[in-house]
Amino acid sequence: MRAYKRGTADWTHPRERDAREHTRGVLFMDWADEWMDKWGRFKPKSAREPLAPATLRRKRLLLHRVKQVFGMRALEEISVADVNRWLDTCGLDATPKREAYIMLRAIMRCAVQPPDGRPALLDRSPCMAPIPRRVLSDKSLMVEVSAADAARIKSFMPAYTAVSVNVLLAFGLRIGELCALRVDDFGLFPF
Secondary structure: OHHHHHOOOOOOOHHHHHHHHHHOOOEHHHHHHHHHHHHHOEOOOOOOOEOOHHHHHHHHHHHHHHHHHHOOOEHHHOOHHHHHHHHHHOOOOHHHHHHHHHHHHHHHHHHHOOOOOOOOOOOOOOOOOOOOOOOOOHHHHOOOOOHHHHHHHHHOOOOOOOHHHHHHHHHOOOHHHHHHOOHHHOOOOOO
8 A cells, every 4th residue: 555655556456465465376387287177178169178088188298398397486487588498498399389389378378367257367478479380291292193103002012902092092081091991981872
């Protein structure tokens, strides 16, 4: 109150001050775990639809990597410089680095504006850097398979599986999709 009267601080309601004191010192790892349990394990913009198990596993691995860096620090101690330094030196490949940073931004955004209506844990997010750009996949470097190349590939295969090359090329399937095909997947019409 004295600082407010002197003009050196903004006035805040005592309940708000008490709530802020209560939220000081929250460790990043505790908040990140709570974020994952309440919001992170669901699809974005869905009605609480859970993520697929493989996606959730990947997300938990990324969270573990972020917690290794920031886990034991209080949320308010993490600065913009700390986040930028981590981005520069994290040692992750481009795609995991991008996904980990997106997750870190989401965690910090929820600390600034908790979706459950509780008082904010942070005044502003330390994640000010832009999201790293998406790296083009190696698919853009692949060349088309010519008829001669397809014939050559089939010549190295047993006769009973050579037709699979035709199916792959005709329908643009991946190998996993080809292996998953069943007889019922084909609509064979009598001529």
